[in-house]
Amino acid sequence: MFSIPSSPLLLVVLVIAALIFLIQRFLTPRKDAREPPYIPSNVPIFGHILNLMRQGSDYFRKLNTRYNHGIYTLPMLSGRMYLVASPDWAIAVHRAHKTLQFNTLIAQAIKSLFAFDNATNALVDYNLNGENGTRDGIIIEIHDMMQGVLAPGPLLDALNRSILNNIAVHVNQLAVHGPQRLVFWTWLRHHFSIASVAAIWGPRNPFALHPEAEEAFWVFESNATALTMVPYPQIFARQGSTARQAVFDAFYEYMDAEAYNDAGTSELIKNRVKINMGKYGLTKKMFAHGEASLLFGALVNTVPTAFWLLAYIFEDAALLADIRGEVDKCVTADSASKRTMHIGKLRSACPLFSSAFREVLRMYAPVHSNRFVAADTTITNHTTGQSYVLKKDAVVQIATSVIHFKSPWGPDAASFNPRRFLSTGERAKSDAQSSDKLPDPAAPYRDSEGKIHGSAYRSFGGGNNICPGRFFAQTEVLGLVSLFVAGFEVGGAREGERFVTPPEETWKMSFSATKPGSDVDVVVKRREAYEGVEWTFAT
Ligand code: HEM
Numbered sequence: 001m002f003s004i005p006s007s008p009l010l011l012v013v014l015v016i017a018a019l020i021f022l023i024q025r026f027l028t029p030r031k032d033a034r035e036p037p038y039i040p041s042n043v044p045i046f047g048h049i050l051n052l053m054r055q056g057s058d059y060f061r062k063l064n065t066r067y068n069h070g071i072y073t074l075p076m077l078s079g080r081m082y083l084v085a086s087p088d089w090a091i092a093v094h095r096a097h098k099t100l101q102f103n104t105l106i107a108q109a110i111k112s113l114f115a116f117d118n119a120t121n122a123l124v125d126y127n128l129n130g131e132n133g134t135r136d137g138i139i140i141e142i143h144d145m146m147q148g149v150l151a152p153g154p155l156l157d158a159l160n161r162s163i164l165n166n167i168a169v170h171v172n173q174l175a176v177h178g179p180q181r182l183v184f185w186t187w188l189r190h191h192f193s194i195a196s197v198a199a200i201w202g203p204r205n206p207f208a209l210h211p212e213a214e215e216a217f218w219v220f221e222s223n224a225t226a227l228t229m230v231p232y233p234q235i236f237a238r239q240g241s242t243a244r245q246a247v248f249d250a251f252y253e254y255m256d257a258e259a260y261n262d263a264g265t266s267e268l269i270k271n272r273v274k275i276n277m278g279k280y281g282l283t284k285k286m287f288a289h290g291e292a293s294l295l296f297g298a299l300v301n302t303v304p305t306a307f308w309l310l311a312y313i314f315e316d317a318a319l320l321a322d323i324r325g326e327v328d329k330c331v332t333a334d335s336a337s338k339r340t341m342h343i344g345k346l347r348s349a350c351p352l353f354s355s356a357f358r359e360v361l362r363m364y365a366p367v368h369s370n371r372f373v374a375a376d377t378t379i380t381n382h383t384t385g386q387s388y389v390l391k392k393d394a395v396v397q398i399a400t401s402v403i404h405f406k407s408p409w410g411p412d413a414a415s416f417n418p419r420r421f422l423s424t425g426e427r428a429k430s431d432a433q434s435s436d437k438l439p440d441p442a443a444p445y446r447d448s449e450g451k452i453h454g455s456a457y458r459s460f461g462g463g464n465n466i467c468p469g470r471f472f473a474q475t476e477v478l479g480l481v482s483l484f485v486a487g488f489e490v491g492g493a494r495e496g497e498r499f500v501t502p503p504e505e506t507w508k509m510s511f512s513a514t515k516p517g518s519d520v521d522v523v524v525k526r527r528e529a530y531e532g533v534e535w536t537f538a539t
Helices: 008-027 047-055 058-067 087-095 103-113 118-125 138-149 154-172 184-201 212-222 224-229 238-256 267-279 284-299 302-315 317-328 343-348 351-364 424-432 470-487
Strands: 071-076 079-084 180-183 331-335 338-342 369-373 377-380 387-390 395-398 488-492 521-526 534-538
Touching: 047 058, 047 071, 058 071, 079 087, 087 369, 087 377, 087 395, 103 118, 103 138, 103 224, 103 284, 103 369, 118 138, 118 284, 138 154, 138 267, 154 184, 154 267, 154 470, 154 534, 180 184, 184 212, 184 267, 184 284, 184 302, 184 470, 212 224, 212 238, 212 284, 224 238, 238 284, 267 284, 284 302, 302 317, 302 351, 302 470, 302 488, 317 351, 317 470, 338 343, 338 470, 343 470, 343 534, 351 470, 470 488, 470 534
Parallel strands: 079 395, 338 534
Antiparallel strands: 071 079, 180 521, 331 338, 369 395, 377 387, 488 521
């Protein structure tokens, strides 16, 4: 017969055990045998979340090493997350895009991150996933417009010209009177940011109107998770909230001055104005909030990518010499002091340079893709024929940070190999190519035997929501880095020292590219015979 325990401690233990049992019983999602393998955590209900908070996305790698499945069910609170850790399952997720939705999650995130009012939230929700069977609605129209404007063609060429010539202005001012010391990440982040923002938003852009908004943006960005998760962020995520407001204010001033009408504003922004304010009647204030979202797209991945590419090239004298051999062929001399970098040639005729760029993205931009399960959905792995059911209201996360470091990348997957993306065939093809064709930086990975691995290379995501900015990002990064390679030497802070690549930040969630964990002092000087040279780009 049941009797009340005499020890108060035992009583407490029993009550806690009973509570955990009840919470687990009612909160833990019911298992369905048709779902992907179910991975319990050592601490019920909260375990996976606590581990993620402590270890960031490294936790997914550890789970994958331990269980080695291609896809998992992770119970979290009363719901579940499906973790995708293989290219084949990633393809299966992208195929089911009607019910595995990107827009539902992005809408949820932008509403809180950009502090929209109710009227704007309603506009965001309108025909969010094409429920009406049409392509109207703010989110869908902006998506379609961006895919169009940023696709290879004359509009992208104009944007490329603008960013590259802005970058050249900054680089031309370097080491003019002899070697110059730089705090490298800080220098790069500042100059790349203002060059990009000027190319996109025009001469009277928000950073030009309010220079403090640039630093505020990076504070806002590093507090983005807290801003979306914490209630009353103005109290509990104060630093991020203040920085966010400074960015909103700078954009508001830009909108209020109608500076988007200035010559030099990109078609991207002119079209965003037409859709958001013209067609859907967003207020200037709310549009100013929403524009900050494009800053995330434009800056948070490209700046670290440029940094790591420069770091790896200048750290390794042999790699620098090889890439220089390619890049020098893309330069023409217009006069004794004027050189032109031909960007089309840079993209199509520098196989090692392009390979190193993609390798940097593999290692430092393993950005996860998230999808919302709008209805129970069966997905099938077309290599194995196996199927699983994903349950309504769950979230699917394609763990690029796992996929980029396992098969098919081989035993050296953990280390930087700038030649990884060269295959014999590809090299021959690139050498022979004389046109300025634009290779897709998100093209499937081909290994050294020429075998194609679809969806193994995922820095730009995949499926319907593949990053529209990938061609632009490729041009900006290769353009900036090419000027350093062709015209400068970057060494350590002391005479004769080589550049030493700093470690990456330790805790990361793989929402965006990894930043350096510490800054690095360098000395930049002009390359011999390029002392007085001024650079421009031809696109
Ligand atoms: C190295 C640079 C970049 C990386 C690694 C990157 C990566 C990504 C990833 C992983 C996604 C999500 C795809 C998915 O879930 O399947 C994405 C989406 C997006 N990116 Fe990028 N991105 C970069 C540069 C840019 C640039 C320069 C822009 C704009 C100027 C941009 C604009 C966007 C936009 C608007 C989306 C949302 C797409 C949609 O609504 O369907 N990105 N990016």
